[in-house]
Amino acid sequence: MNLPLPFHRPSIGPDEEAAVLRVLRSGWLTHGPETAAFEREFAAYLGVPAALGVSSCTAGLELIFAALSLPPGREVITTPLTFAATVHVLVHRGLVPVLADIDPRTGGLDVASLARRLSDRTAAVLVVHFAGHLAVNSQLLDFCSAHRLILIEDCAHAIETRDLDGRAAGTFGQAAAFSFYPNKNITAAEGGMVVARDPALLERMRLLRTQGMVWPPDDGRTGFRPYDVIDSGYKLNLTDLQAALGRVQLGRVEGWLPRRQAVAARYRSVLAQVGGRLIEPPAGTRSAWHLAVAVVPLPDRQATEAYMERIQRRGVRLSWHYRPIHWLTAYRRIAGGDELPLCDELAACSFSLPLYPGLTDEEVGYVCSVLKAEW
Numbered sequence: 001m002n003l004p005l006p007f008h009r010p011s012i013g014p015d016e017e018a019a020v021l022r023v024l025r026s027g028w029l030t031h032g033p034e035t036a037a038f039e040r041e042f043a044a045y046l047g048v049p050a051a052l053g054v055s056s057c058t059a060g061l062e063l064i065f066a067a068l069s070l071p072p073g074r075e076v077i078t079t080p081l082t083f084a085a086t087v088h089v090l091v092h093r094g095l096v097p098v099l100a101d102i103d104p105r106t107g108g109l110d111v112a113s114l115a116r117r118l119s120d121r122t123a124a125v126l127v128v129h130f131a132g133h134l135a136v137n138s139q140l141l142d143f144c145s146a147h148r149l150i151l152i153e154d155c156a157h158a159i160e161t162r163d164l165d166g167r168a169a170g171t172f173g174q175a176a177a178f179s180f181y182p183n184k185n186i187t188a189a190e191g192g193m194v195v196a197r198d199p200a201l202l203e204r205m206r207l208l209r210t211q212g213m214v215w216p217p218d219d220g221r222t223g224f225r226p227y228d229v230i231d232s233g234y235k236l237n238l239t240d241l242q243a244a245l246g247r248v249q250l251g252r253v254e255g256w257l258p259r260r261q262a263v264a265a266r267y268r269s270v271l272a273q274v275g276g277r278l279i280e281p282p283a284g285t286r287s288a289w290h291l292a293v294a295v296v297p298l299p300d301r302q303a304t305e306a307y308m309e310r311i312q313r314r315g316v317r318l319s320w321h322y323r324p325i326h327w328l329t330a331y332r333r334i335a336g337g338d339e340l341p342l343c344d345e346l347a348a349c350s351f352s353l354p355l356y357p358g359l360t361d362e363e364v365g366y367v368c369s370v371l372k373a374e375w
């Protein structure tokens with residue numbers, strides 16, 4: 001076993017290498033047949049008719065809100081327990097992010113707090129399936145439909161996440177974005193995918209993804225056909241090199257999930273021995289187990305950081321998901337940020353443990369022994 005044990009290690013093998021090499025040698029590097037195949041395969045994996053490859057999950061969220069064209073000044077309720085990108089994309093469009101508190105057991109949005117944040121300016125709810133744990137339930141869906149709110153899903157952590165009936169995260173709202181960043185459950189080096197319930201919304205995103213360009217229908221002529229640009233679009237597409245990598249990884253993701261679950265189970269049992277716990281998915285649902293977030297009985301962030309430091313000195317790299325949005329300099333004065341007691345309490349005493357399919361039993365055993373020894 002080599003120390004330090006990294007917080008994350010992407011699982012890249014000979015199949016990934018061969019796929020990238022195949023594209024390099026094909027002469028077609030971007031936005032071509034590999035991207036189209038990856039889009040079809042990803043859509044099939046989720047059980048939806050179509051998906052669009054994008055350059056990142058952030059790009060996907062930007063594209064969703066660009067396509068929705070909500071009037072500036074409208075409010076979007078979201079979670080403080082997320083990466084800054086979730087909030088940036090709202091600010092970029094002149095929308096007002098409003099934070100609601102979380103359910104500390106699952107890390108998802110707390111519907112009672114969500115209801116308290118509702119105003120006559122609220123246009124949408126942006127949920128994050130934190131750690132891969134399903135963040136929508138019938139209560140949240142009923143709330144959104146009762147108040148005619150658009151529901152968008154940040155699925156950066158949630159590729160394999162399914163509800164009790166096997167329905168995929170990303171299919172509950174109007175649109176969703178997924179991430180293939182290197183630390184995600186599948187990687188394309190960088191990249192993402194978006195899906196939308198309304199085919200017209202997906203088509204609008206397809207247009208905006210690539211400069212707003214359109215081509216005349218194929219009339220049998222050979223070679224160049226003059227394109228038009230019908231909207232001021234963006235450049236947010238996936239490359240074929242990334243898509244080739246992503247396709248191989250997608251083919252492996254179901255095989256990796258039992259390992260993620262098994263590692264989480266070992267962490268659950270050792271944390272119980274020190275009076276701690278994991279943030280867990282709602283009962284009966286299938287989590288992608290993107291993150292193993294430990295919650296320990298320590299009084300404040302300082303004590304938690306000290307415990308983390310002792311663990312890291314023993315060669316186990318840790319992380320923190322997340323320093324809440326309203327604790328960040330850019331968002332200290334964000335709406336709702338002055339009253340999020342459950343999120344504040346959780347953030348004071350949580351940190352993330354290494355969780356990836358390539359972890360060996362010996363490595364997991366070592367992490368568990370260090371967690372106990374340094375408590």
Ligand SMILES: Cc1ncc(COP(=O)(O)O)c(C=O)c1O
Binds near residue numbers: 059086128
């Ligand atoms: C919850 C969440 N949303 C969005 C993103 C952005 O993903 P990407 O790096 O693919 O843009 C991340 C990345 O870590 C994330 O964790």
